[in-house]
Amino acid sequence: MSSNSKNRSGTPRSQRQLRVGEEIRHAMSEILNRTSFNDPHLEGVIITISEVRISPDLKNATAFVVPLGGADLEAVTKSLNKANGFFRRELSHMLRLRSCPRIGFEPDTSFDEAAKINTLLQSDSVQQDLRHDDDDEWIESRAGDDEADS
Structure with a gap:
């Protein structure tokens, strides 16, 4: 639903x-x-x-x-x-x-809309906005935390 x-x-x-x-x-x-x-x-x-x-x-x-x-x-x-x-x-x-x-x-059409949103989120311009040099350390540290939680 x-x-x-x-x-x-x-x-x-x-x-x-x-x-x-x-x-x-x-x-x-x-x-x-x-x-x-x-x-x-x-x-x-x-x-x-x-x-x-x-x-x-x-x-x-x-x-x-x-x-x-x-x-x-x-x-x-x-x-x-x-x-x-x-x-x-x-x-x-x-x-x-x-x-x-x-x-x-x-x-x-909700499945089509979800696919469009997913495509947008995976686009280079959005990914570039999500990645910042300052944030890379935080992302890497969070990835290590997630692995430790598993």
Whole structure:
């Protein structure tokens, strides 16, 4: 689950929202594992649901998806959104909720963003800023301390 535990309005998500979102994520993963779709964009594609965010009134849910194996993220997301009625019907049988939320699918780009940040942190200009002659002694002494702790 993402470390962002706030709604778009900036208010923290309730424990109930987090719990229901996680239940939906598990149920949807099970549905994806046992269902074969007649859609060429979903056929043979392994889909990871990284997070499900649910609205405060529990009526709308957004599932963030990542297809594995180089599948087209936009095409997979579009196909899943076409099948959202199927998912809602299946979820209504699996979950104990007063009403099943409407499901929307969005691509999860957090992994791409993390890779970009990692690339930036490894760039020469950032590494140069991190290294200073005065700091080299401190870094070397800390490295020795870390080895001693192991």
